[in-house]
Amino acid sequence: MTNRLTPLSDAPRRRLLLGLVATAAIPLLQGCFPVVATGVGAGAAMVADRRTSGTYVEDEAIEWKSGGRISEFFGSNTHVNVTSFNRNVLLTGEVPNDNTRAEVERLVAGVPNVKGIVNELVVGPTSALTARGNDTLITSNVKARMVDANRVPAHNIKVVTEANVVYLLGLVTRTEADAAAEVARTSQGVRKVVRVFEYISDDEARRLDNPTGAKR
Structure with a gap:
């Protein structure tokens, strides 16, 4: 989504x-x-x-x-x-x-x-602490699996979980987004994955990952 x-x-x-x-x-x-x-x-x-x-x-x-x-x-x-x-x-x-x-x-x-x-x-009513704790565990699991996955720049993706729905944010290529969404989708306890990405080209990703000078 x-x-x-x-x-x-x-x-x-x-x-x-x-x-x-x-x-x-x-x-x-x-x-x-x-x-x-x-x-x-x-x-x-x-x-x-x-x-x-x-x-x-x-x-x-x-x-x-x-x-x-x-x-x-x-x-x-x-x-x-x-x-x-x-x-x-x-x-x-x-x-x-x-x-x-x-x-x-x-x-x-x-x-x-x-x-x-x-x-x-x-x-609706505010969520219980147990539900929030479960969301935190899902977030941690998704992040850990992204670190181990190929083609997923885990350090460039922010993961947020609410009511078993995982939201993914970041500056990523389409290929990276698809790979990250697949990791999240197949993680235990995840009900839905929502992409909140900003998409960049492969060339732009390489440029941002290998800056020639200090960040501004």
Whole structure:
């Protein structure tokens, strides 16, 4: 299944909250808090990423700002995960009604640098901690299998799982996307796979993977 990306106008931009659900062992608030990588690990991840270093940092900021804004407006009444990749935002989780679903998207749209939004929020009761823990296990399994798979640039693909549905984000070629989707589709517990990829050519992938100079 392919994503439905809503491009933003030049007017207000959007912002996002956090992508991956927290581990089941840690008590969660209904709103997710973003995780910002720091130190040597963040630097290594940034270098390997196909995004520019500036975009990488912008994505982290988008998630951080969105998380705070959504928590401020809705508190524990919603369970919303915000994931930003290349300034395109994926919204997953549960909200009580359609008005809240639209309002969350509006809030994220107000965050600087947001380029587009894929709103996959579901109207319904917030998920249980056990369900979120299961989603976390699915995400970990899919990531591990991608590392072992051929033709899948695992370090360039972000995996998000919500209610056994796996969302895949990244700057990838069509061949890489197909391979990654197949790994996710055949992973245990996965109900559906949704592609939220941005597609690039083989030449562009090679250029991004082998930059001649430092990332901008």
